[in-house]
Amino acid sequence: MPRSTASAMLLVYRRDLLIAFRHWDQVAQPVVFFAMVTTLFPLAISPELGELRAIAGGVLWVAALLAALLGLEFLFRSDHADGTLEQMLLSGHPAALLALAKGAAHWSACGLPLVLVSPLLAMSLGVPAQALCTVALSLLLGTGILSALGAIGAALTLGLRRGSTLLSLLVLPLVMPALIFGARAVDLAIHGEPATGPLLLLAAMLIFVVTLAPLAVAAALRISVE
């Protein structure tokens, strides 16, 4: 581990990103899941774009949340299995900052692809062009919030049997506020109204969560690894 914390964080970030992209399929899975879940709704409800447009905000957000949840289980798992996680905790660098780096890498590999794909999926649900930017922006903030909160869940359920189901159970109530504001932002944009209110609230939530969650993640990691 390098001397300065900043370079340690950078090292962790780049390493996790490299590992993630070495397994292309793992990066693609959440994206495909996102697309599939989005497809379920026209099939289940109606092919009428008018009807789909009315629920598009909620559908996109729920599908993205569930897809992002998928990847959380693997956030710490492999590092825990081969002992790297313990090394990181023993390294003397603040565990919270290393956790922040890992979370950022996870978001880059898992959340960001969802954001990039979201305008396409939004169009398939009849979302007008004017709203696509809001869709992507709201999900950019939302997947960040989810990565941060999800990391807490992943750290708490590390190594537990059926940890992934438990993880979802723990994390979903915490992200409900983000869902409320994010879906609302998309809805406003679809109707041509400015979505700045909900988007600003999302941004505030992201800042709040990114500041505090790493502390909880670090505490949870120490508890789970000991």
Place this chain on the structure above:
Amino acid sequence: MAWTWLHKLASPPHAYRIAGRLAPWFGWPAGILLVAGLYGGLVLAPPDYQQGEGFRILYVHAPSAWMSMLVYGTMATAAAIGLVWRIKLAHAVAAASAPIGAWFTFAALATGSLWGKPMWGTWWVWDARLTSELVLLFLYFGYLALRASIDDRERADRASAVLAVVGVVNLPIIHYSVNWWNTLHQASTLTKLGKPSIAGEMLWPLLAMILAFTLYYGAVMLVRLRAEILCRERDASWLRGELAS
């Protein structure tokens, strides 16, 4: 000097004995207040101007909802104390409180639903308070599930403590956002789960019920706490002497 008193309190044999002696002092007053409150609420209080006799559900719904949140706050506080000061008794208090709080939340949801049906015609409404209670129930379930999934008691204590603290920090955010969400889509006929304008004769039974539920929680929590202490201290030597008496 004050710390020795606190440390003594946190010692398991001491806590076990004190809990045992305190519990009836919570339990019996709770029972009396419950009877008084129910009599006052069901018999004495006049029917509401708008809701008629139906408003009487308030006397079980409001205390349940109040306690569901009070217990969560207590649980999270105890968990935080256990985490920061590493006091095992605090973790035991949190563990003892959780199922009680979950039941209060369930009661609040069930009575809220039963109250909503005659007022608004459906068994469930996505009213801000009911939705918040539902999310609170999910938070309780998560806490209980996490505890149940971890075999090692110390890890279970500390992990669930982190979860409880994270939950309690999020609770105001959840409340605020659910309220905001609810006002967005409110039809003009839908109002908050109606607390009728409360006159004196209607008020005192409500306060009695709330106090009764609070004392009840204290009593039941203390009994569960005793059970927790016995489980956690299974091999301690003080047990033999204590149980013989």
Place this chain on the structure above:
Amino acid sequence: MSAGEFLAMGGYAAYVWPSLGITLFALIWNVIAARRLHARARRQALERAGAAGGQS
């Protein structure tokens, strides 16, 4: 108010009485469960103490 009127609760009986019933059930159940939990813990602790005492 007559007993019949009281039970009828102005027509809301189907909602008021089950509400009361559910709440009382929750309250009574928690008392029973807590006492059973304590009794079981006591019994197990006594068994362990007895076994250990028998060995020493």
